[in-house]
Amino acid sequence: MAAAETQFPPPKVLTYPAATPPMLITQGAEGRLYKTTHLVPTRPCALKYRPPKPYRHPILDARLTKARLASEAKVLERCWREGVPVPAVYAMDPAAGWMMMEWIEGIPVRAGINAWLGERPEDGTEAPVVDDTPLVDLMKGIGTAVGALHRTGVVHGDLTTSNMMLRPREAGQANGDVGDEKNAKGKAVEGDVVLIDFGLATQSMSDEDRAVDLYVLERAFASTHPRAERLFTILLDSYGKTFKKAPSVLAKLEDVRMRGRKRSMLG
Amino acid sequence: MALEKIQLEHIPPTYQVYAAFFRDVTNTEFLHTQLLSRNSEFEYAFVDASAVISRLQLLSAVYSSVNALIVGALRTPNVHSEIVVSLSTNNNISEAYRRWGITPGKTKDLIVVKIVLPPANTQDESQPQPTQTPTDDAIWAHLTTNVKGTPAPLTDAELAQATDWPKVRKCYRLNGVPALDRVTDEDERRRRIETLAVMGMALRGL
Structure with missing residues (x-):
């Protein structure tokens, strides 16, 4: 560095x-x-x-x-x-x-996802059928972690895949049931999601603030990992199951998408 | 000799940290009186071990006290009383003394911490300091003549035997904490209690 x-x-x-x-x-x-x-x-x-x-x-x-x-x-x-x-x-x-x-061991989620995507052919050529399971699991993990955060009444304020770590699971905890080759590939996106950098975090329970948090993540995700963008709905689905008011946050997210992060666009 | 010299990270080398552990102490009244009378021969932190979980928790308090001393932010008369107060999660000094300090007739197992300060106006910290500060033997001799109890090693295992878990849970407000209630593994639960205690101490008064 x-x-x-x-x-x-x-x-x-x-x-x-x-x-x-x-x-x-x-x-x-x-x-x-x-x-x-x-x-x-x-x-x-x-x-x-x-x-x-x-x-x-x-x-x-x-x-x-x-x-x-x-x-x-x-x-x-x-x-x-x-x-x-x-x-x-x-x-x-x-x-x-x-x-x-x-100190959180491991790599940022951003690096993990990019390492995973790096093994795939560039855009344009037809991608071979690849088992997406490890990446899908990671997306679910992110959704669950963000859901847990929001449930406690905290919004992060700067959710990106750089502000999440992928902490390696302790030996024996990993689900090592797949073949060796697949395991090696899946390693890049395997681990527990840990949220970091709460320098901009605030305490809030409002759907609006939570939805903006998700919106920021969605935008960051789309620009950092354009080739994995379609998987973002999986993240949102798992977020939706984490607490009672999560579905209404997702509904609010629709509004936020329509108008952007700032509620009042005067001036 | 059960007096341990402890090397802590990020502490100037001119500050020396000693610690010892005594089980079944019988003369708590005497020791308490020495503290109250500010007897200068008793410059120790006497910590009641019942609300102490581990070395790490204890050392966190020692570190934050020495740091407070260095930056000039002591909230109590000296670094030793600061150690007792640093174990608390709030700024109520008398409550901290009651919970972690020596209580005549009640304290059974006693942790003793001594910080030996650098001689006044030392400018050059790079010099090793074989100075007139008390030797390890002198400290230990003074402790063993004055603390009536059984010396024990200051290990996590030994400390755990003296821990009053309900008291710990009360002092660190750990009842009904989701991060603990969901854990079934006993070792993992202890690690989490330790983390929560250290975190509560770090956030003292915020």
């Missing part, structure tokens, strides 16, 4: 000794993500750091950083308690702008 090459001053907390040096994983608009360790060398964690913004007034900056980290942590705790697949919060110092979270 080229991102790791660029040197930013690390947060103060990461300047103290650790068994493995912290590694910069990614840089977003608002913050950076490091891989490091929590308490003991054998416990990997993700450290999210929101550096101070030089263009903001220091007092305002501190307050915003603190409030955003706190709200992200609260959403994660709420989800975790309810059994929604999200990383646990390990430690945080909102005033210093950092939060340590459970």
Whole structure:
């Protein structure tokens, strides 16, 4: 990753000794993500750091950083308690702008789906009949995870296949009943879906907000994985079965599609 | 010697963390009195083990206290009392002392944590510090003369024997939590309780 090459001053907390040096994983608009360790060398964690913004007034900056980290942590705790697949919060110092979270093994769902699609012939040629089951299962898994999230009263705010991890299942947990060759192919999209990056998450129970969440995912999915677009209905079907009000969210999604993400289009 | 020197990740090397575990402690009144009188020879965190699940949970509290000390955000008089309060999920200090602190006549199994601070105004952290700070032997000698109890290894297995699970569930508000109620495997349930406790502590006061 080229991102790791660029040197930013690390947060103060990461300047103290650790068994493995912290590694910069990614840089977003608002913050950076490091891989490091929590308490003991054998416990990997993700450290999210929101550096101070030089263009903001220091007092305002501190307050915003603190409030955003706190709200992200609260959403994660709420989800975790309810059994929604999200990383646990390990430690945080909102005033210093950092939060340590459970390190989720595996690859982003985006990478998994692309790896799967990569093995298929390019558009134009007639695709051979391929057993789609592993990808279909993944779509169902995403629908179930998003449904579980919405059921707890949280909307993610930035649902994309990059903000979901595909955590490998523990040995023995995998359904290894198919042949070896198929298994190898299916590996790319096999695993449990874990939702990550709740930096834009809000607490809401409204059909409208939930539908917009799905709409954002639908649009992101269509542009990231155009060749798998037709499978999106499977995701929605499984979402529809996850909680009582899910069908009305899906009905609302129709409206949102007609008009776009913004409800009021004035100006 | 059952005094353990613990190396925590992301802590300046000049801070030393020691911990020990005593079962069936009989002189809790005496120890409590020393704390109340701010006896400077008793700079320890005395933690009642009944609401402690595991090392990880304990070390989380130690880490957040040392961090609070470093950044100057202690909410209690010193780093040792901060450890007791850091085990709580809220900012009610007296409640935390009651739940995790030493209670005369009630505390049976006692975890002792000692943080040895760097000598004042140390600028250069890269230097190893064989200084006038107390030696491991001196700390252990002081503890064994003053804590009347049976030393035990500070392991998860040993801690689990002292854990009062209903108390844990109460302190960390774990009753009726879906993430726990759906689990049938006992080990998995314990891991989840630990995670929820650590998370509650991390989010203290938010």
